[in-house]
Amino acid sequence: MSDSLISCQALTKSYGGAPVLKDIDLDIGAGRIVGLLGPNGTGKTTLIKLLCGLLQPTAGRILINGMVPGPESKAIVSYLPDKMYFADWMNARDILGLFEDFYEDFDRTRAEAMCASLGIKPGDRIKTMSKGTKEKLQLILVMSRRARLYLLDEPIAGVDPAARDYIMNTILTNYSPDGTVLISTHLIGDIERVLDEAIFLQDGRVILHDSVDNMRAVHGKSVDALFREMFRMTQEGGEQYAR
Amino acid sequence: MLGKLIKYDLKSYFKLFPLIWLAAIVLAFVNHFTLRHFSEAEASGVAELLGLVLPILVYVAAIVTLAVLTLILIIRRFYSGALKEEGYLVFTLPVKPWQIVVAKAIAATIVTIITSVVTVISVLLLMDWAEVTRAIGELFHGLFHNEYITGGQCAALMAEAVIVGIVGIAVSIYRIYCAIALGHLFNKHRGGMAVLMYIAISIVLSALGSTVVANLIFGLDTNWIDEFLRKISEATNTFGFISLGMLGLFLVSAVQIVIYHIVTERILSKRLNLE
Numbered sequence: 401m402s403d404s405l406i407s408c409q410a411l412t413k414s415y416g417g418a419p420v421l422k423d424i425d426l427d428i429g430a431g432r433i434v435g436l437l438g439p440n441g442t443g444k445t446t447l448i449k450l451l452c453g454l455l456q457p458t459a460g461r462i463l464i465n466g467m468v469p470g471p472e473s474k475a476i477v478s479y480l481p482d483k484m485y486f487a488d489w490m491n492a493r494d495i496l497g498l499f500e501d502f503y504e505d506f507d508r509t510r511a512e513a514m515c516a517s518l519g520i521k522p523g524d525r526i527k528t529m530s531k532g533t534k535e536k537l538q539l540i541l542v543m544s545r546r547a548r549l550y551l552l553d554e555p556i557a558g559v560d561p562a563a564r565d566y567i568m569n570t571i572l573t574n575y576s577p578d579g580t581v582l583i584s585t586h587l588i589g590d591i592e593r594v595l596d597e598a599i600f601l602q603d604g605r606v607i608l609h610d611s612v613d614n615m616r617a618v619h620g621k622s623v624d625a626l627f628r629e630m631f632r633m634t635q636e637g638g639e640q641y642a643r
Numbered sequence: 644m645l646g647k648l649i650k651y652d653l654k655s656y657f658k659l660f661p662l663i664w665l666a667a668i669v670l671a672f673v674n675h676f677t678l679r680h681f682s683e684a685e686a687s688g689v690a691e692l693l694g695l696v697l698p699i700l701v702y703v704a705a706i707v708t709l710a711v712l713t714l715i716l717i718i719r720r721f722y723s724g725a726l727k728e729e730g731y732l733v734f735t736l737p738v739k740p741w742q743i744v745v746a747k748a749i750a751a752t753i754v755t756i757i758t759s760v761v762t763v764i765s766v767l768l769l770m771d772w773a774e775v776t777r778a779i780g781e782l783f784h785g786l787f788h789n790e791y792i793t794g795g796q797c798a799a800l801m802a803e804a805v806i807v808g809i810v811g812i813a814v815s816i817y818r819i820y821c822a823i824a825l826g827h828l829f830n831k832h833r834g835g836m837a838v839l840m841y842i843a844i845s846i847v848l849s850a851l852g853s854t855v856v857a858n859l860i861f862g863l864d865t866n867w868i869d870e871f872l873r874k875i876s877e878a879t880n881t882f883g884f885i886s887l888g889m890l891g892l893f894l895v896s897a898v899q900i901v902i903y904h905i906v907t908e909r910i911l912s913k914r915l916n917l918e
Contacts, residue, residue, distance in 0.1 A: 475737035
């Protein structure tokens, strides 16, 4: 597809011979909010790491806006990992300066305004911030870019409902409308209302990729309900989805 | 982008190092006077002896700490700054992996050079200043006015020595980076494996060195090393002789840097797997 922002062809990733992603073909267009959904350990983080160039495919290929992951694709991808990536020597001013230096699409004024609304001062050392504040600061940095593709890995996992609202509002009010947001999560209920498309991953394979409206129409239930049905846990360790 | 990467690596070092450098200078300055005071006093009582020995012990401890801290921070800036959580930031910047490696190596080399200069200045500060000034004056006079080399040649040799010294620092840093990158190839105990890799590299270098020395002693070899040494021995003047020696040292370090860089860069490009 020529209008694809993300294109994966026969993408496979193995760790030490054990496949984590198997033969994935995927096309995602521009200007969408896409949920990457699946239980823990199904390859969501691996797929996102491949898209942002932190991992290399074992087989197959990935194109981001027609480019193999590299400096050019990284310049248009804004990535929120499921880990805190701050250096312990930095203060808020340092990390804002770093983003401004390296990313042409970084809107420092917007980032500073969001920091101020959270009470984060430029001279505040990141090391002394609470875990919640660090997570929010990382989200502010990522969402203050006018990126073509936002890769958000489990942004709402392990946070309280108030923080979850803050995170979702920050994402929805700040992403560039012509950009695509790919959110990985297993907490579908909280994000279903904002999704245009959903991708279901199971055991390293894409078992379903469709618009959310189509899923609801075809299956006659919410995406959350569909997800729970597909991935219902059994005593044997999980029910397989029948295509 | 390389310049920006170097800037941020230097920034990380400069959050702490200026204080340590200043401490080394101030401590040497204070000890200079303490030592003069107690060495002039009758060193018979315990208090006088302690007054003489304690400042020296504190100073030596400070200099050792400076060296160890420099080493630890250089290792941390690469291990934690690229291959732990911070790697999620560094390796998603729009730069190439080789730029990350080179930037870290340049920043670490700059910090090590400054630390070395600070250490030398601090040792000189500790001594009798009049004596030091006189000795340095004599040394330079002897170097620049002798029958073997001209003043210009002496200046050139000094510049060569500085370059060889800097490349020597860079090769030590790159050897650490290469060992850490090789340790990254393992799924578990990456820190421990990096230490093992460093030991392995040292053993290989030592074995290579021994082979070269053995060949020299027993004259078993007629390869390029012999050829190079023959050229050195045939040099008709002192300047040429020392310069060729320097060139040899430079090449040994430069070849190592190229090998370490390629290994490190390839691993970070193709086998990166952050925890």
